[in-house]
Amino acid sequence: MSTKKNLVANLIGQGVSGLIALAVVPIYVRALGRENYGLIGAFAVLQTWMTVLDVGISPTLSREMARSKRGNEAAGQIRRLLRTIEYITVAIAVVTFIVISLFAGRVATAFINNTGVDSSIVKTAVQAMGLVACIRFVEGFYRASIGGLQEHTLLNQINVIFSIIRAAGAIFIISEIAPSVVLFFYWQAAISFVSLVVMQLVTYRILPS
Numbered sequence: 001m002s003t004k005k006n007l008v009a010n011l012i013g014q015g016v017s018g019l020i021a022l023a024v025v026p027i028y029v030r031a032l033g034r035e036n037y038g039l040i041g042a043f044a045v046l047q048t049w050m051t052v053l054d055v056g057i058s059p060t061l062s063r064e065m066a067r068s069k070r071g072n073e074a075a076g077q078i079r080r081l082l083r084t085i086e087y088i089t090v091a092i093a094v095v096t097f098i099v100i101s102l103f104a105g106r107v108a109t110a111f112i113n114n115t116g117v118d119s120s121i122v123k124t125a126v127q128a129m130g131l132v133a134c135i136r137f138v139e140g141f142y143r144a145s146i147g148g149l150q151e152h153t154l155l156n157q158i159n160v161i162f163s164i165i166r167a168a169g170a171i172f173i174i175s176e177i178a179p180s181v182v183l184f185f186y187w188q189a190a191i192s193f194v195s196l197v198v199m200q201l202v203t204y205r206i207l208p209s
Contacts, residue, residue, distance in 0.1 A: 006152040011192035013156025058144040064149025093134035100130030142199035
């Protein structure tokens, strides 16, 4: 696919996903309240911190995938590289989730201004947001792989579809079932896991055979 088409696909995909993210903010605030919505802001910070754990793996993987697309890398070798990185990233994600879970109670009482929100709810929400962040951390490496293989249109189609499903499902849950920030994060975890599986399947399907 040409660079121009990739650029257009990225602009459209990121633009649509960004607009969806902005459009749902007032709905989330109204349904959850400002105190609970503050936890969603804390989740955004946690996701930013998770990028530190990448330590340059994503760019390296993307570059190697691009090389394999040009025929400069044996198909078997690039698959072994991806499998190795899978083991590493899953291990990092599991350890990180365990650490977040162990310290969730302390975070709930010491680091988050939870005025008006029960500390047990905050603790559960922190654990749930840790799970979401760790799942998305692993998912990021499949995104890098798909991008490196120059399948930007396909990648952005998946991103937009899951952005819509993620937002629509969250709105339905907090509006029609219960205005619970814990349910909100549980939904985010479930849909993030589905997105991870889809990204993995797509990555292995488009790898050089």
